Amino acid sequence: MARRYDPERRQRIIDAAIRVVGEKGLSGLSHRSVAAEADVPLGSTTYHFATLDELMIAALRQANEGFAKVVAARGGLADARVDLPTELAGLLGEWLAGDRTGVELEYELYLAALRRPALRPVAAEWADDLSALLVRRTDPLTARALLALMDGICLQVLLTDVPYDEGYAREALARLMP
Numbered sequence: 001m002a003r004r005y006d007p008e009r010r011q012r013i014i015d016a017a018i019r020v021v022g023e024k025g026l027s028g029l030s031h032r033s034v035a036a037e038a039d040v041p042l043g044s045t046t047y048h049f050a051t052l053d054e055l056m057i058a059a060l061r062q063a064n065e066g067f068a069k070v071v072a073a074r075g076g077l078a079d080a081r082v083d084l085p086t087e088l089a090g091l092l093g094e095w096l097a098g099d100r101t102g103v104e105l106e107y108e109l110y111l112a113a114l115r116r117p118a119l120r121p122v123a124a125e126w127a128d129d130l131s132a133l134l135v136r137r138t139d140p141l142t143a144r145a146l147l148a149l150m151d152g153i154c155l156q157v158l159l160t161d162v163p164y165d166e167g168y169a170r171e172a173l174a175r176l177m178p
Contacts, residue, residue, distance in 0.1 A: 010048045012038045017059045022101040026112055029056070053118040056109060060122045063106040068129065070095045077133045084137050084146075085177060089170035092150060096157055096164045107158060138177065145176045 016038035020029050029052060031045040038045070049055035071077060074094070076087035096103060110126070113119035127147050134143035149172060157164045 009038075009040060009044055013040065013045055013048055013055070014058045014062055017055050018063065018102075018105055021059065021108060022105050026056075026108055031055075051118075053116055056112065056116065056119055057122050060106070060109040060112075060119060061125070063102060063109055064122070064126045064129075066098070066102050066106065067091075067095050067126065070098070071130070071133065077137065080137065084134075085170050085173035088146060088150060088173050089166045092153060092169055093164055093166045096154065103154070104158060107155065142176060142178060146173060149173060149176060 013034060017029060017034045020033050020037050024033070031049075031052070032042055034055065035042040035045045045055070049058065070091055074087070074091060076082040076090070077084075109119065110123045113123035130147060131140070131143045134146060138146070150169075153164075153169050153172070156162065
């Protein structure tokens with residue numbers, strides 16, 4: 001029997017992995033659960049992703065794109081006339097106001113890098129990419145401090161269910177500016 005050409009299958013598997021983690025957490029992620037969610041044979045998941053780490057890397061990379069899209073759409077980080085703390089607080093607000101499952105998934109995969117070294121380079125991509133944008137507006141040390149504060153604010157919002165306070169975020173970020 002001829003093999004059916006399915007160019008979308010790899011992407012469907014990644015999307016299914018994101019849905020599985022969103023519904024069941026990382027502990028629910030397996031080749032079998034993803035295959036069932038994507039409605040593909042189990043062998044397809046292992047063909048495209050030999051290990052769960054490979055699948056998580058693809059999912060994390062796709063999840064990272066969510067924040068990058070918000071940054072690109074706003075465009076304020078590249079404009080020196082835009083107040084940086086206000087722009088960063090607005091970016092966080094827009095991102096956190098979006099699909100909560102996507103934000104939670106990104107952080108769950110991001111924190112999985114603590115135990116899965118294969119995820120660390122991908123987890124670091126978000127910080128490296130944003131830092132590269134911020135150093136156009138400030139020094140490298142301040143850029144890293146801004147990133148750390150933004151991470152902390154996001155984690156507090158996600159873990160405490162306290163609504164995001166853009167004014168608080170703007171003021172806190174402004175205090176780090178030289």
